[in-house]
Amino acid sequence: MGDRFAVELHEVSKRYPGGVTAVDGLDLRVREGEVLGFLGPNGAGKTTTMRMLVGLVRPSGGRIRVLGEPPGRQLARVGALIESPTFYPHLSGRDNLRLAARYAGVPDAAADRVLAEVGLTDRAGSPFRTYSLGMKQRLGVAAALLKEPSLLILDEPTNGLDPAGVAEMRELLRTLGQRGQTVLLSSHVLAEVEQVCDRIAVINRGRLVAEGTPDELRGALGTGVLLIDADPTDEAIACLRADDRVAAVQQVDGQLRVSTDPALAGALNRLLVTAGVEVRELRPLRHSLEEAFLELTAPAPSRPQRSDQPAATTGANR
Numbered sequence: 579m580g581d582r583f584a585v586e587l588h589e590v591s592k593r594y595p596g597g598v599t600a601v602d603g604l605d606l607r608v609r610e611g612e613v614l615g616f617l618g619p620n621g622a623g624k625t626t627t628m629r630m631l632v633g634l635v636r637p638s639g640g641r642i643r644v645l646g647e648p649p650g651r652q653l654a655r656v657g658a659l660i661e662s663p664t665f666y667p668h669l670s671g672r673d674n675l676r677l678a679a680r681y682a683g684v685p686d687a688a689a690d691r692v693l694a695e696v697g698l699t700d701r702a703g704s705p706f707r708t709y710s711l712g713m714k715q716r717l718g719v720a721a722a723l724l725k726e727p728s729l730l731i732l733d734e735p736t737n738g739l740d741p742a743g744v745a746e747m748r749e750l751l752r753t754l755g756q757r758g759q760t761v762l763l764s765s766h767v768l769a770e771v772e773q774v775c776d777r778i779a780v781i782n783r784g785r786l787v788a789e790g791t792p793d794e795l796r797g798a799l800g801t802g803v804l805l806i807d808a809d810p811t812d813e814a815i816a817c818l819r820a821d822d823r824v825a826a827v828q829q830v831d832g833q834l835r836v837s838t839d840p841a842l843a844g845a846l847n848r849l850l851v852t853a854g855v856e857v858r859e860l861r862p863l864r865h866s867l868e869e870a871f872l873e874l875t876a877p878a879p880s881r882p883q884r885s886d887q888p889a890a891t892t893g894a895n896r
């Protein structure tokens with residue numbers, strides 16, 4: 579993965595006629611060769627952002643570069659699956675792709691290459707209307723791959739798929755990532771992108787709210803934190819700080835927030851008890867990245883104050 583950027587957005591906004599601000603000062607960069615998960619709840623502005631990247635929607639403000647150029651200039655090197663692709667129901671998957679290949683100005687033979695890449699060779703001769711939703715989505719990805727694009731933009735490719743379809747799509751995305759393809763992949767389900775993405779950018783109400791590798795997000799969002807209520811507190815702090823498996827200990831409202839691998843809960847409990855400290859409570863601050871994501875993107879009024887949390891790597895606060 580290089581230090582060059584396939585996609586750069588600086589302070590990008592989009593206000594639709596009628597007053598909806600779909601994207602609001604968004605800063606986002608996708609490195610060449612990485613798979614970036616673009617994550618946010620429904621209506622967060624993901625599709626609008628992707629449509630701006632391919633020149634389908636004009637930004638109201640800010641600066642966008644796609645493969646070093648303004649949007650729309652590099653379309654021959656960009657493959658996109660934004661909203662459902664249109665295929666002819668009575669034509670086979672292969673014939674649909676051959677048609678698409680002609681439109682894209684690539685040889686017919688590209689159709690068989692991409693069918694193999696998405697694992698549809700066996701059903702390539704069947705009419706499109708007989709495909710499952712998962713197969714239809716994979717054919718959409720195949721169409722986006724026809725031009726051997728440098729950048730692949732996929733808007734919610736797992737939307738509407740059953741669990742088996744999601745698993746198949748995840749496997750396909752993992753393969754694309756392993757061969758060094760730059761992929762920008764949107765989803766509103768964290769678990770779907772967590773395993774296939776090098777980095778994740780979380781947006782909410784058109785703004786970047788957190789960004790990092792899945793591990794960095796876990797750390798920044800407090801999923802690697804144990805809450806410990808112990809007595810005497812000072813002794814507990816000293817004991818924990820002396821242990822090299824513990825990255826940090828903070829005291830908040832009489833409780834200890836211990837940055838460590840939550841799997842060490844039992845070991846740290848034993849450590850404290852052995853040192854003569856009474857452990858009244860010991861639990862993970864949050865159980866999963868999914869919980870942290872939901873909290874981060876919850877509607878504003880119910881969102882708890884997080885000022886005592888280590889800050890996520892945020893674009894909004896940068």
Ligand SMILES: Nc1ncnc2c1ncn2[C@@H]1O[C@H](COP(=O)(O)OP(=O)(O)OP(=O)(O)O)[C@@H](O)[C@H]1O
Nearest residue numbers: 594598600618619620621622623624625626627766
């Ligand atoms: N053409 C349009 N005209 C007016 N408002 C729009 C238009 N397209 C989208 N919006 C609004 O912009 C906001 C962001 O929508 P967008 O589709 O970009 O979000 P999203 O994160 O992709 O959501 P979803 O996951 O539901 O597709 C929403 O409030 C939506 O209603």
